[in-house]
Amino acid sequence: MLPMMMKAVEISGPGAADVLKLVERPVPVAGHGQILIRTAWAGVNRPDVLQRAGHYAPPAGPRTCPVWSARAMSLRSGRA
Numbered sequence: 001m002l003p004m005m006m007k008a009v010e011i012s013g014p015g016a017a018d019v020l021k022l023v024e025r026p027v028p029v030a031g032h033g034q035i036l037i038r039t040a041w042a043g044v045n046r047p048d049v050l051q052r053a054g055h056y057a058p059p060a061g062p063r064t065c066p067v068w069s070a071r072a073m074s075l076r077s078g079r080a
Helices: 046-053
Strands: 005-011 020-026 035-045 069-077
Touching: none
Parallel strands: none
Antiparallel strands: 005 020, 035 069
């Protein structure tokens, strides 16, 4: 059984590390051609630091969470 809420890190705007905010969000639903993962750990790499500083455009799409390198396991998949 999946929980209804999850914790996520948001970038609230360009700046130092204090713009990273721990928030609670509803667990998303896997859409067409997507998978839902449970993250075991995540790391910050150079593009993430540059994105937070406002020097690197985030990936296309409605995202407020950085796309970190992560170790995860698949939980559910959307219809392909």
